[in-house]
Amino acid sequence: MSTNNIITCTAAVAWEPSKDLQLETIQVLPPGPDEVRMKVDFTGVCHTDAYTLAGHDSEGKFPSILGHEGAGVVESVGDGVTDVKPGDHVIPLYTAECKECKFCKSGRTNLCQRVRATQGQGVMPDGTVRFKCRGQDVYHFMGCSTFSQYTVVSKHSVVAVDKSAPAEKSCLLGCGITTGYGAATKQSHIKGANVAIFGVGCVGLAAVQGAKAAGAARIIAVDTNNKKKEFADKHGATDFINPLEIHDKTIQQHLVEITDGGLDYTFDCTGNVGVMRSALEACHKGWGESIIIGVAAAGKEISTRPFQLVTGRVWKGSAFGGVKGRSELPGIVLDYLNKKLDVDSFHTHSRSLAEINEAFHDMHGDVLYVDL
Numbered sequence: 001m002s003t004n005n006i007i008t009c010t011a012a013v014a015w016e017p018s019k020d021l022q023l024e025t026i027q028v029l030p031p032g033p034d035e036v037r038m039k040v041d042f043t044g045v046c047h048t049d050a051y052t053l054a055g056h057d058s059e060g061k062f063p064s065i066l067g068h069e070g071a072g073v074v075e076s077v078g079d080g081v082t083d084v085k086p087g088d089h090v091i092p093l094y095t096a097e098c099k100e101c102k103f104c105k106s107g108r109t110n111l112c113q114r115v116r117a118t119q120g121q122g123v124m125p126d127g128t129v130r131f132k133c134r135g136q137d138v139y140h141f142m143g144c145s146t147f148s149q150y151t152v153v154s155k156h157s158v159v160a161v162d163k164s165a166p167a168e169k170s171c172l173l174g175c176g177i178t179t180g181y182g183a184a185t186k187q188s189h190i191k192g193a194n195v196a197i198f199g200v201g202c203v204g205l206a207a208v209q210g211a212k213a214a215g216a217a218r219i220i221a222v223d224t225n226n227k228k229k230e231f232a233d234k235h236g237a238t239d240f241i242n243p244l245e246i247h248d249k250t251i252q253q254h255l256v257e258i259t260d261g262g263l264d265y266t267f268d269c270t271g272n273v274g275v276m277r278s279a280l281e282a283c284h285k286g287w288g289e290s291i292i293i294g295v296a297a298a299g300k301e302i303s304t305r306p307f308q309l310v311t312g313r314v315w316k317g318s319a320f321g322g323v324k325g326r327s328e329l330p331g332i333v334l335d336y337l338n339k340k341l342d343v344d345s346f347h348t349h350s351r352s353l354a355e356i357n358e359a360f361h362d363m364h365g366d367v368l369y370v371d372l
């Protein structure tokens with residue numbers, strides 16, 4: 001049943017790049033056809049939010065409401081919405097799934113394109129926004145905008161999940177954990193493989209966990225921060241290497257030496273293009289595959305000698321872990337509830353919405369959530 005009321009609530013607005021978010025009273029317009037308005041109960045803060053706020057995203061729009069790692073409850077739905085209803089516990093999806101576009105039907109990717117163009121422009125699929133602040137339009141972000149007590153998303157960008165999942169934990173499945181876990185578990189030959197994961201923050205640790213769950217033989221965590229060793233070990237890494245402690249050779253030379261020719265799979269979870277090169281060149285000749293997960297700043301480019309690819313190494317990438325949100329995320333939430341997937345240990349801090357700028361400052365090296 002559609003609704004016409006405007007909700008007045010609080011949101012953290014990003015007015016301009018590199019400035020603190022401002023707590024504002026905003027108006028959230030009713031959901032239009034094929035749209036869902038939800039109350040956001042909890043949101044994580046992801047490095048991609050920080051990267052966009054810092055002005056590093058070529059698609060970044062201001063003023064906007066950032067945040068894309070949320071969980072909450074459907075408040076109302078527009079005409080044409082059948083998959084979710086008021087009261088459903090939901091997770092918004094920055095990687096939509098319409099189940100009808102060429103991409104969705106290909107069976108080869110999770111990158112649904114149904115709402116992607118307008119999402120990148122910070123607007124709803126009809127080209128308008130649902131947020132107003134101080135009489136001004138405010139842009140959406142990644143189709144989610146979870147740094148608001150209420151948000152509006154496309155029906156293709158939201159999925160209902162088990163009501164028993166605590167939202168302060170399940171919100172983390174809206175991005176970081178699913179991204180790393182999915183990227184590892186979806187590699188078809190990872191069972192018995194030798195794997196290296198570069199950068200073991202939230203995404204990399206989840207990739208470690210996924211590699212272990214999928215039966216990888218050796219899981220080497222590579223990180224410049226020795227404090228991450230304890231976490232990598234806990235999630236299932238067999239080795240921890242700090243590249244800053246490798247002398248007289250590159251990290252990729254070292255990895256190739258200690259793995260009898262290189263890794264079957266490597267994952268970049270740093271967003272650093274130099275690390276991406278190392279990860280590719282640490283792959284085994286003939287078949288090693290390197291998966292780029294990290295998001296590099298606008299204008300950055302990757303490079304390697306083409307010979308690296310001629311001789312069989314494969315460079316590819318992964319968004320949201322290759323996970324199709326509406327089809328697969330409810331199952332991942334169940335994996336969490338059934339203790340197959342550890343989410344709890346990723347929850348390190350809690351903050352109120354009023355403290356969201358502190359949450360950004362805290363984020364370095366940690367995963368946290370914000371109580372709305």
Ligand SMILES: NC(=O)C1=CN([C@@H]2O[C@H](COP(=O)(O)OP(=O)(O)OC[C@H]3O[C@@H](n4cnc5c(N)ncnc54)[C@H](OP(=O)(O)O)[C@@H]3O)[C@@H](O)[C@H]2O)C=CC1
Nearest residue numbers: 048179199201202203223224225269271293294295319320
């Ligand atoms: N493709 C996708 O769908 C998604 C991509 N991302 C992206 O993934 C990336 C990782 O996110 P997240 O895990 O939250 O980030 P974190 O910053 O938490 O983790 C990165 C880790 O890499 C370490 N590191 C930094 N430089 C190097 C280096 N040269 N070699 C090895 N390790 C290094 C960092 O150390 P230190 O602690 O000292 O900084 C940190 O431990 C980000 O770029 C993020 O934007 C996130 C979600 C989804």
Ligand SMILES: N[C@@H](CCC(=O)N[C@@H](CSC=O)C(=O)NCC(=O)O)C(=O)O
Nearest residue numbers: 046048057058059095116175295319320
């Ligand atoms: N907008 C950026 C690219 C940002 C990016 O790569 N986003 C990732 C998700 S990062 C999540 O925390 C992603 O899924 N990309 C696929 C997509 O379709 O956006 C730019 O313009 O470079």
Ligand SMILES: [Zn+2]
Nearest residue numbers: 046048175176
């Ligand atoms: Zn994210």
Ligand SMILES: [Zn+2]
Nearest residue numbers: 098101104112
């Ligand atoms: Zn689609």
